[in-house]
Amino acid sequence: MLAGSSDVVFWGADSLVFSNITGGFPISDYHLNQTTYKNASFSVQLLPNLNWSQINVLSVWDRTTTSDFGHVTLPVNGSNQLNESDQSLAPTMFDNCKNLSDNYRVRWSLNVEENWIEIGLEADTRMMDYMGFGWASPNRTTELMSGADVAVAGLTDEGIPFVDDFYITSYSECKLNAKDGSALGVCPDVVYENSENGHELNNTRLIYGHRIDGVSFVRYRKPLKSPDEKYDLPVNPTEKMTVIWAIGLMNPPDSIRPYFMPQNHGGPRNVRYGHLVLNVSESVNDCLGPLDADDKEDQDLIIADSTVPLVVTTGEAMHYPNPPSPTKVLYINKKEAPVLRVERGVPVKFSVQAGHNVSLYITSDNLGGNATARNASETIYAGGPEAQGVYASPYELIWAPDRNTPDQVYYQSLYQQKMGWRVQVVDGGLSDMYNNSVFLDDQQVTFFWSLSKDSISIAVRGVKKSGYLAIGFGSGMVNSYAYVGWIDSIGQGRVNSYWIDGKDVSNLQPTNENLTHVRCRSENGIITFEFTRPLKPSCSHNDRPECKNIVDPTTPLRVIWAMGAKWADEHLSERNMHSVTSQRPVRVLLMRGSSEAEQDLRPVLAVHGFMMFLSWGILLPGGILAARYLKHVKGDGWYQIHVYLQYSGLAITLLALLFAVAELRGFFVSSLHVKFGIATIFLACVQPANAYFRPKKPSNGEEPSSNRILWEYIHVIVGRGAIVVGIAALFTGMKHLGERYGGENVHGLSLALMIWFLIGALMVIYLEYRERQRRRERLLGRGNWVLGDLEEDDSVDLLSPNRAPGHKGSQNSGLMEVQLEPLSR
Numbered sequence: 001m002l003a004g005s006s007d008v009v010f011w012g013a014d015s016l017v018f019s020n021i022t023g024g025f026p027i028s029d030y031h032l033n034q035t036t037y038k039n040a041s042f043s044v045q046l047l048p049n050l051n052w053s054q055i056n057v058l059s060v061w062d063r064t065t066t067s068d069f070g071h072v073t074l075p076v077n078g079s080n081q082l083n084e085s086d087q088s089l090a091p092t093m094f095d096n097c098k099n100l101s102d103n104y105r106v107r108w109s110l111n112v113e114e115n116w117i118e119i120g121l122e123a124d125t126r127m128m129d130y131m132g133f134g135w136a137s138p139n140r141t142t143e144l145m146s147g148a149d150v151a152v153a154g155l156t157d158e159g160i161p162f163v164d165d166f167y168i169t170s171y172s173e174c175k176l177n178a179k180d181g182s183a184l185g186v187c188p189d190v191v192y193e194n195s196e197n198g199h200e201l202n203n204t205r206l207i208y209g210h211r212i213d214g215v216s217f218v219r220y221r222k223p224l225k226s227p228d229e230k231y232d233l234p235v236n237p238t239e240k241m242t243v244i245w246a247i248g249l250m251n252p253p254d255s256i257r258p259y260f261m262p263q264n265h266g267g268p269r270n271v272r273y274g275h276l277v278l279n280v281s282e283s284v285n286d287c288l289g290p291l292d293a294d295d296k297e298d299q300d301l302i303i304a305d306s307t308v309p310l311v312v313t314t315g316e317a318m319h320y321p322n323p324p325s326p327t328k329v330l331y332i333n334k335k336e337a338p339v340l341r342v343e344r345g346v347p348v349k350f351s352v353q354a355g356h357n358v359s360l361y362i363t364s365d366n367l368g369g370n371a372t373a374r375n376a377s378e379t380i381y382a383g384g385p386e387a388q389g390v391y392a393s394p395y396e397l398i399w400a401p402d403r404n405t406p407d408q409v410y411y412q413s414l415y416q417q418k419m420g421w422r423v424q425v426v427d428g429g430l431s432d433m434y435n436n437s438v439f440l441d442d443q444q445v446t447f448f449w450s451l452s453k454d455s456i457s458i459a460v461r462g463v464k465k466s467g468y469l470a471i472g473f474g475s476g477m478v479n480s481y482a483y484v485g486w487i488d489s490i491g492q493g494r495v496n497s498y499w500i501d502g503k504d505v506s507n508l509q510p511t512n513e514n515l516t517h518v519r520c521r522s523e524n525g526i527i528t529f530e531f532t533r534p535l536k537p538s539c540s541h542n543d544r545p546e547c548k549n550i551v552d553p554t555t556p557l558r559v560i561w562a563m564g565a566k567w568a569d570e571h572l573s574e575r576n577m578h579s580v581t582s583q584r585p586v587r588v589l590l591m592r593g594s595s596e597a598e599q600d601l602r603p604v605l606a607v608h609g610f611m612m613f614l615s616w617g618i619l620l621p622g623g624i625l626a627a628r629y630l631k632h633v634k635g636d637g638w639y640q641i642h643v644y645l646q647y648s649g650l651a652i653t654l655l656a657l658l659f660a661v662a663e664l665r666g667f668f669v670s671s672l673h674v675k676f677g678i679a680t681i682f683l684a685c686v687q688p689a690n691a692y693f694r695p696k697k698p699s700n701g702e703e704p705s706s707n708r709i710l711w712e713y714i715h716v717i718v719g720r721g722a723i724v725v726g727i728a729a730l731f732t733g734m735k736h737l738g739e740r741y742g743g744e745n746v747h748g749l750s751l752a753l754m755i756w757f758l759i760g761a762l763m764v765i766y767l768e769y770r771e772r773q774r775r776r777e778r779l780l781g782r783g784n785w786v787l788g789d790l791e792e793d794d795s796v797d798l799l800s801p802n803r804a805p806g807h808k809g810s811q812n813s814g815l816m817e818v819q820l821e822p823l824s825r
Contacts, residue, residue, distance in 0.1 A: 161209020214293030368412020485529025493520030
């Protein structure tokens with residue numbers, strides 16, 4: 001039975017027709033829940049509503065997989081006693097069985113009256129190996145192979161059984177003499193006579209053969225006393241006779257020798273070859289249980305190749321691997337319902353030519369035939385109603401199993417159950433399953449990843465043997481989010497996530513991250529683990545540490561690693577600390593699919609921050625203050641100061657931007673700091689364009705135009721708005737430095753920046769007070785008027801609600817002081 005079968009029962013049916021036996025019924029409450037039974041006897045109580053007259057077929061049946069593990073037909077004689085003489089025996093059933101070795105058996109049944117013996121050879125061996133068995137010459141006590149009459153049986157690479165009658169003349173492979181055509185060695189009987197009528201010399205008759213779960217079985221019949229007295233030895237059923245046996249490789253037929261020819265068996269005695277004394281009339285049964293092959297997957301195994309399409313057709317069910325089956329089943333590349341092995345990340349191409357009534361699909365359901373129609377759930381990975389075609393017009397179906405595809409799925413027909421069989425989904429190279437990969441520090445760990453819309457899939461593989469492997473997101477072990485993969489005490493792979501806020505074991509805090517598709521395995525001591533996690537954790541309580549573990553694909557992800565001898569889910573101690581670790585983090589550029597060694601970016605960020613502070617903390621605010629509070633100074637000095645400071649600040653801003661982009665190798669609109677910075681630079685660049693389109697200033701004594709007033713409003717609002725956004729960019733930049741880059745003294749620098757702008761705000765308040773006082777005095781009277789000074793008074797603020805031309809103010813005062821100066825000649 002298949003390992004893990006849990007719903008295996010004794011099953012009754014009316015006949016062996018597929019629809020009938022699959023629609024059968026359990027005959028008892030008894031469950032067979034072991035994997036293997038050896039010479040076991042069962043007392044089975046029929047259910048109260050059943051009797052033997054209702055049961056024509058008795059089967060050992062797995063209801064989960066609809067599998068028939070073996071059956072017998074049970075014609076009854078009208079009573080509750082079975083009539084053994086009427087039983088139909090399976091071709092694998094014999095009267096006797098003898099173990100030749102741990103992986104080779106011979107079975108036989110004898111019929112002296114009809115002069116035949118039927119022999120079954122069964123071996124746990126490779127697909128193209130032969131099984132040899134026969135009688136040694138009674139005249140020999142040494143070199144038993146010479147003069148022996150043996151049968152050589154096996155299965156072709158297409159699974160077709162064969163058996164041939166051989167005679168051994170020498171300890172060598174069969175050799176033909178080119179001159180006279182004579183043969184020497186281990187050769188078929190027909191070769192010695194060079195006869196075209198091989199039927200007369202080959203006195204073995206094939207009855208049945210199969211290969212299931214890595215075990216080959218061939219049943220044949222041979223006469224006890226053969227008419228071929230030259231190459232066949234008579235078998236005396238009542239005497240002890242020496243038999244010889246061997247298993248080994250064979251050469252397939254070719255144009256010169258159209259027979260399977262055994263090669264030298266090699267190997268140790270009683271494992272690959274041997275002999276014993278046997279009396280075939282004595283009852284022998286020392287074969288306990290079935291042969292259990294180490295490699296059960298070699299029968300009709302097809303390994304998919306991305307460059308070669310798999311041709312899907314239908315054919316007669318001859319040796320369907322999971323009986324029962326319908327009369328027609330799926331063939332792939334001319335093999336009946338083979339096991340199909342595919343690799344994750346490698347596309348598989350099917351050329352469907354099975355007819356318009358057979359639609360191929362890949363499903364999680366082991367029966368197929370549209371599980372939803374029988375109220376069962378299934379996951380369809382590829383194919384469907386459209387995946388049907390014929391030889392003249394095949395349908396091309398491409399399926400790309402990914403890392404989330406289960407280890408086992410099934411190819412089936414959408415309209416008929418149990419036409420297909422299993423698909424083994426294996427991990428090929430991790431590079432096939434993930435879009436990107438980089439080496440971490442010291443090239444001791446490989447980091448793989450694939451990005452999707454809302455999640456990231458990660459795989460980590462070491463190159464050294466270790467008890468556990470861990471990676472962390474952060475610049476160092478402290479204040480990092482760690483993921484640890486290890487194999488526990490029962491051999492199960494585990495992956496856990498942690499938040500590390502210190503260097504002691506007590507600082508290792510488990511987190512409840514939403515990790516999916518988690519896998520961990522150890523191959524020769526080398527750990528590989530995989531998981532998928534959301535880019536941004538969904539947290540109802542943001543106070544948990546994992547809520548801040550956000551992966552921003554546009555920001556370099558700093559990754560460190562560690563290895564150690566042992567890990568445990570609980571009761572961690574100093575012994576669980578790492579024995580080897582990365583020396584520095586690696587910056588993984590998730591969007592670009594590359595990485596670079598971590599550099600100390602604090603000098604780079606310091607230069608960028610200082611230049612931005614110089615612009616938005618000194619020069620640009622200074623230019624605004626000059627335009628606001630220096631207009632009373634004689635001449636256009638305030639204007640020159642305003643223009644020079646603004647252009648200098650803008651130039652330094654652009655240089656700081658280019659400097660940061662060049663050093664960080666990218667420009668990503670992700671953090672709040674970058675968004676504020678873009679808005680600030682945009683507003684700053686608007687001001688020069690705004691100044692270029694400034695309307696003409698009014699003449700002396702002329703009212704300003706509405707365009708002039710509107711321009712002043714826009715110019716002032718945009719300028720002051722740029723300063724406010726620029727200050728916000730400075731503070732968010734400090735915050736970003738602390739959160740993402742672990743900058744030192746960030747708190748102190750932020751406090752100093754706040755004090756600086758507080759002092760600036762106090763200074764603005766004082767200057768605004770002085771300016772309003774000066775305007776009040778000017779409204780009461782103007783003095784120190786110089787004759788001939790006809791220039792426009794730029795101290796008038798057009799945006800002030802109390803604005804008035806200068807000459808009107810002098811008329812209202814009632815006093816005028818005139819200063820006369822002599823003209824120099």
